[in-house]
Amino acid sequence: MIKDQLNVLINLAASDNTVAEKESKVIHMIAKANGIPKEEVDAMLKKPTPIGSLDTLTEDQKFENLYHLIQLMKSDGQVFKSEIHFCEQVAEKLGYKKGVVAELSSRIYSDPSITADRKLLMDRAHKFFKYS
Helix, strand or coil, X not given: CHHHHHXXXXXXXXXXXXXXXXXXHHHHHHHHHCCCCHHHHHHHHXXXXXXXXXXXXXXXXXXXXXXXXXHHHHCCCCCCHHHHHHHHHHHHHCCECCHHHHHHHCCCCCCCCCCCCHHHHHHHHHCCECCC
């Protein structure tokens, strides 16, 4: 499961046609925390695979994906329209309305060591969840 999440982050990092050093560090840090070796992450960075179905994820997992995605988008200190657009596309695949990206990005820090109030953010994100 975590490899699928990493792949989503890698696709975001590459959405502006280059993976910035800070983005790479964030991806490696998340991978290391989940026991994925550096060599495996490097291979994934070199050849990202298309994002598959995200329908099997729980609502908590969808939120975690979205949280890390927005955090990564901000990690290099520059946010490009292509990255915002990609985040919105992934948010929709996760079952959220596009507006969730703008709502959460103002409250998520680029530095992974600064943790935001996850419960508050999850409650805010929940308001953007599309129910089928």
